[in-house]
Amino acid sequence: GAVVSQHPSWVICKSGTSVKIECRSLDFQATTMFWYRQFPKQSLMLMATSNEGSKATYEQGVEKDKFLINHASLTLSTLTVTSAHPEDSSFYICSARGLAGITGELFFGEGSRLTVL
Amino acid sequence: AQSVAQPEDQVNVAEGNPLTVKCTYSVSGNPYLFWYVQYPNRGLQFLLKYITGDNLVKGSYGFEAEFNKSQTSFHLKKPSALVSDSALYFCAVRDWGGANNLFFGTGTRLTVIP
Numbered sequence: 349g350a351v352v353s354q355h356p357s358w359v360i361c362k363s364g365t366s367v368k369i370e371c372r373s374l375d376f377q378a379t380t381m382f383w384y385r386q387f388p389k390q391s392l393m394l395m396a397t398s399n400e401g402s403k404a405t406y407e408q409g410v411e412k413d414k415f416l417i418n419h420a421s422l423t424l425s426t427l428t429v430t431s432a433h434p435e436d437s438s439f440y441i442c443s444a445r446g447l448a449g450i451t452g453e454l455f456f457g458e459g460s461r462l463t464v465l
Numbered sequence: 466a467q468s469v470a471q472p473e474d475q476v477n478v479a480e481g482n483p484l485t486v487k488c489t490y491s492v493s494g495n496p497y498l499f500w501y502v503q504y505p506n507r508g509l510q511f512l513l514k515y516i517t518g519d520n521l522v523k524g525s526y527g528f529e530a531e532f533n534k535s536q537t538s539f540h541l542k543k544p545s546a547l548v549s550d551s552a553l554y555f556c557a558v559r560d561w562g563g564a565n566n567l568f569f570g571t572g573t574r575l576t577v578i579p
Contacts, residue, residue, distance in 0.1 A: 391571045441508050456508035
């Protein structure tokens with residue numbers, strides 16, 4: 349199946365710094381990628397939909413100035429957590445749709461665990 | 466609006482026994498249903514999907530799921546559980562709003578006891 353690579357897997361940063369997480373589709377082009385946040389023992393919460401060449405669509409309650417999303421190419425989307433604080437510590441996961449379109453499954457990255465000290 | 470419910474937070478089963486992880490759904494259009502598995506500190510892995518056709522869908526690692534329209538259910542099953550099946554399982558339904566994202570259930574933690 350299609351492969352989505354997410355980097356870094358783990359990141360620890362100091363409060364007030366910014367962290368960038370990359371999501372790459374390795375063997376297919378993804379016009380749409382999704383970013384999720386997952387709290388311990390909870391389901392995935394969709395944060396935003398990333399569209400290549402246009403602005404991301406954020407879910408209600410997600411601060412777009414806090415979580416900057418860029419989808420500069422058909423194989424790369426980035427999530428930047430700006431001025432991170434301890435409450436931003438979480439597991440962030442990206443996904444991309446396979447070539448089958450709306451009937452296709454989503455392929456997920458391995459996730460990035462962010463810890464803000 | 467679309468939604469899925471996974472009524473059990475935790476399912477325990479002995480190794481070698483059959484397992485069932487339950488999922489019910491509510492959709493306003495055609496029900497495109499999916500099952501994913503998540504291992505600790507990992508992303509989600511696709512197991513199987515129902516789009517149309519046979520109600521019994523076979524997927525990865527010996528898993529299968531039965532689509533039941535009258536009961537609006539899509540339970541995940543496996544005839545003989547393995548310890549390595551222990552993980553977090555998510556049922557999902559295609560969200561027909563926006564960019565057709567998937568809407569996930571709250572997850573069921575499966576523990577297979579040796």
